[in-house]
Amino acid sequence: MNPTEPTSNETLSSKMKDVIDVLAMQREKRNSLQKSIIVDYTKANDSFTASRFIFECGFKLDAHPLTIATAATLYHRFFKEGDQEGYDCYLIAATCLYLAGKVKDNPLKIRDVMNVAHNTLHRGSQPLELGDQYWSMRDAIVQAELLIMRMLKFQVTPEHPHRYMLHYLRSLQAWFGEEEWSKYPVARTSMALLQDFHHSTAILDYPPNLIAIACINLTLQIYGVVVPLMDECDQQPWFNVFCKELTREKLWEIMEKIMAAYDEEPETRDN
Incomplete structure (x- = not known):
């Protein structure tokens, strides 16, 4: 190897810094605009916007985070099997939310789901009356x-990254110490x-434990945090403690997918 050529790790680190800077800017911009943004769902039917519809309706219904994540996962799985042009994506999205409430033992009344979904699609509309439109919907x-x-195929109970993430975060907290x-x-x-990654169909492409590790590692990179006693010495990376088979290349691939989810967000919105 030419001594002047950067190693793969150096190239990876340089690339990581660039994309993390972009990601931080994207999240900052998105968070600053979040409260003032009102999405007109009638003007888009892509998977990202439909997933956002699930999250908005879920928040309005005060659904548990795992219920909303389940609904988004079911939505992506459904359209992985079926043609998106052949179905009303917002009907499927609302139904996934209703079904997820049953799956996660967080029951959502069908009338509440209907009214929230209808009002979210048609801003400012009144609750549905007991008429033809109500019964049709x-x-x-x-x-x-x-x-x-x-x-x-009646397999509607997905394994979520959340429980893995909770375990990993607790372990990392013990390594760092409370003050640090x-x-x-x-x-x-x-x-x-992790929540934002559920807007992307790529959430289906990786095992949940690897997704959890990727979200945590991306966060550590964003804040420039080094895991004590692991990255500072010539030992295995911290994530190999939880998954021996996970390589840096695979981890980078998943992190890229997470960051790419922010590029899927459409620019067209109504304020």
Whole structure:
């Protein structure tokens, strides 16, 4: 090897710094605009926007975070099996949210799901009255629920990265110590990255434990945090303690997918 040529790790570190700077700017911009942004869902039907619809409706329904994550996962799995042009993506999204409430033992009343979904699609509209439109939409959700169940072969209980992340974060907290750990919002940012990654179909492409590690490692890179007693000495990386088979290349691949999810967000919005 030419001594003047950068090693793969050096190249990776340089690339990492560039994309992390971009990611930090994207998140800062997104967070600053979040409260003032009102999405007009009638003007888009891509998977990112439909996933955002699930999250918005889920928050309005006060659904548990795992319920919302389940709904987003079911949505992506459904359209991985079926043609997106052949179905009303927002009907499927609302139905996934309703079904996820059952799956995660966080029941959401079908009437509440209908009214929240309708009002989110049609801003400022009144709650649905008990008329033809109400019963038509209710029947559509019931039929869509059966369709989703059949399309997914009744396998509607996904394994989430959340429980792995909780375990890993607790272990890291013990390694850092309470004082050092409290200096950085590692847990909050890792969970935020995981939540955002559910907007992308790539959430289906990797095992949940690897996704959890990637979100945490990306957070550590964003804040420039070094894991004590691991990265500072000539030992295995911290993530190999939890997954011996995980390579740096594979970890980088997943982190790139997480960062790429922010590029999928459409620019067109109504304020």
